[in-house]
Amino acid sequence: METVRLHKTVGVRVGRVQVGGGAPVVVQSMTMTDTADAAATARQCIELAEAGSEMVRVTVNLPEAAAAVPEIKQRMLDAGCTAPLIGDFHYNGHLLLTRYPACASALDKYRINPGNVGTGKRRDEQFATICKVAIDHARPVRIGVNGGSLNQELVVAKMQENTTRGLGKSSEEILNECMVISGIESTELALETGLRKDQIIISCKVSRPRDLLAIYRDLARKTDQPLHLGLTEAGMGTKGLVWSASAIGILLNEGIGDTIRVSLTPRPGGDRREEVYAACELLQALGLRSFAPSVTACPGCGRTTSSTFQELAERTQDYIRSQMPEWKKRYEGVETLTLAVMGCVVNGPGESKAANIGISLPGTGEAPNCPVFIDGEHFTTLRGTYDELAEGFRALVDNYVATRYAART
Numbered sequence: 001m002e003t004v005r006l007h008k009t010v011g012v013r014v015g016r017v018q019v020g021g022g023a024p025v026v027v028q029s030m031t032m033t034d035t036a037d038a039a040a041t042a043r044q045c046i047e048l049a050e051a052g053s054e055m056v057r058v059t060v061n062l063p064e065a066a067a068a069v070p071e072i073k074q075r076m077l078d079a080g081c082t083a084p085l086i087g088d089f090h091y092n093g094h095l096l097l098t099r100y101p102a103c104a105s106a107l108d109k110y111r112i113n114p115g116n117v118g119t120g121k122r123r124d125e126q127f128a129t130i131c132k133v134a135i136d137h138a139r140p141v142r143i144g145v146n147g148g149s150l151n152q153e154l155v156v157a158k159m160q161e162n163t164t165r166g167l168g169k170s171s172e173e174i175l176n177e178c179m180v181i182s183g184i185e186s187t188e189l190a191l192e193t194g195l196r197k198d199q200i201i202i203s204c205k206v207s208r209p210r211d212l213l214a215i216y217r218d219l220a221r222k223t224d225q226p227l228h229l230g231l232t233e234a235g236m237g238t239k240g241l242v243w244s245a246s247a248i249g250i251l252l253n254e255g256i257g258d259t260i261r262v263s264l265t266p267r268p269g270g271d272r273r274e275e276v277y278a279a280c281e282l283l284q285a286l287g288l289r290s291f292a293p294s295v296t297a298c299p300g301c302g303r304t305t306s307s308t309f310q311e312l313a314e315r316t317q318d319y320i321r322s323q324m325p326e327w328k329k330r331y332e333g334v335e336t337l338t339l340a341v342m343g344c345v346v347n348g349p350g351e352s353k354a355a356n357i358g359i360s361l362p363g364t365g366e367a368p369n370c371p372v373f374i375d376g377e378h379f380t381t382l383r384g385t386y387d388e389l390a391e392g393f394r395a396l397v398d399n400y401v402a403t404r405y406a407a408r409t
Helices: 038-051 065-080 094-100 101-106 120-136 152-164 171-193 211-222 237-253 273-284 308-330 348-352 386-402
Strands: 013-014 017-019 027-028 057-061 085-089 110-111 141-146 198-206 292-296 338-342 357-360 369-375 377-383
Touching: 013 292, 013 348, 013 369, 017 357, 027 101, 038 057, 038 065, 038 273, 038 308, 057 065, 057 357, 065 085, 065 094, 065 101, 065 141, 065 211, 094 101, 094 120, 101 348, 110 120, 120 141, 141 171, 152 171, 171 198, 198 211, 237 273, 292 308, 308 338, 308 369, 338 348, 348 369, 357 386, 369 386
Parallel strands: 027 057, 057 085, 085 110, 110 141, 141 198, 292 338, 338 357
Antiparallel strands: 013 017, 357 369, 369 377
16 A cells, blocks of 8 residues: 655665655564574564564674674575665674675665764764765665764754853753754765765654654655654553554654654563564554554453453454465455454444454353354354354455455466
8 A cells, every 4th residue: 555655755775675755654673683693683584574574674783793694684585585684883883894795785774873983073984984885885874863872062062052042942952953963964974975865764763752753843844865763762562552653653644754663672582573563553553554454353341241352353363463474475465354353242243344354252141143244244153162263263264365365476
C-alpha cells in the first residue's frame, strides 16, 4: 500500500530498499547480539527480517565486530535474507571503515553520529573520512543526531547566545534547536565532502515525544532529505509502546517520516522482534502499510468469564506470525487478511462479519456454539474443547489463505 507523503523528500536507495522519494515508510530494527559473534548476529538479523524489518542495523564498535560483518552478511544471503545490513558507528567509525574495507563493502549503509565522531577540527576531518568511504563504496549514510550525545560545543555556544542576546529561550528550546542545526550542518558537510543528496538520510532522535514532535516539524521545514523517526530510548512494555506511538504516529499522520524504528527495551530474555511487530502495527494502524493479517479481539468484560477467546486470539496471532515468512513468499496480498476472535454475542457476530474470517465465542449464559463467518456470511458453527476449536479455526484460516490469495510465481 502506497501513500502520498506530505513532506516531499529525495529518494535514497539502501540495498534493494528505497527510503523517501514517495516510497512507503520503511521499518527497521537493530540487533542486540555481540556483533563479533557472527553466527548469533546473523541469526537475529534473519529473525528480525522475517518478522517484518526491512533494514537491520548492527553495532560496529570494535575491530572484532568490523571483521565479523562480511560473514554476517554472507550468512544472511545464504539464508535468502536480502534485508539491507546497516553499520552503526560511534567514536571510531573512521578507523574501522578504513582499516576493514571488507566491512565497508559488506554494509549497505553507514550510520554516523556527528555528536561523537570527534571534537573541533578532528570532528570534521573524521566525519569527512566516513563520508569518503561511503563515496568510494557507493553507500548511503544516515546522519543520526542523538539528544544524549549532542555536540556540546554547539550547545554551549547557543546557550551563550541566548544569554548574551536576551532571547529568552528555554533550555529545552535551545537543545531542540541544536539538534536540528547539527543535522542540517552535518548534511551540508557531507555534501561538501562529495556525497550526493540521494545518499543521505537524517535523524534527530530524543527520548521525549513532545520534543521529537517539535524537532521533526522544524527539520521537515528545513530539508528535503529522507527522515528516520524514533525515540532514542522508548523504554519497556506499555510505556515504550505508548510513547513511541504518540510521537511517531502523529508525525507520520502529518506526512513526516520515511523510515521508523520503535526502540523498545526487551524484558530479560525477551523477544527482540517485538519492536518490529510494534512498528509494523503502527504503520498498519495508520493505513500506511500492510505487513501481516490483523486479528481483532475484544478486551473482555463480565460477560466473557471464560478465557477461551483470549487464548484463541493469542494462539491465532502467534500462528499467523509463524506462518507469515512462508505465506509472504507464496501468496500475493495475504497481509491484507483480517480476522476476528470475539468473546460474546454483543459485538461478536457483527465484528466477525466485518472480518474476512471471524469467530464469535459464547459469553456467560450463552449457548456453547461458536459461529464462524467468512466474508460476512455464516459459514459453519464450531463446537468442542478449546483444542478442537483452535484446530478447526486454524484449518479454516489455512483454507482461506490457500484459496483466496493468488499464488506467487
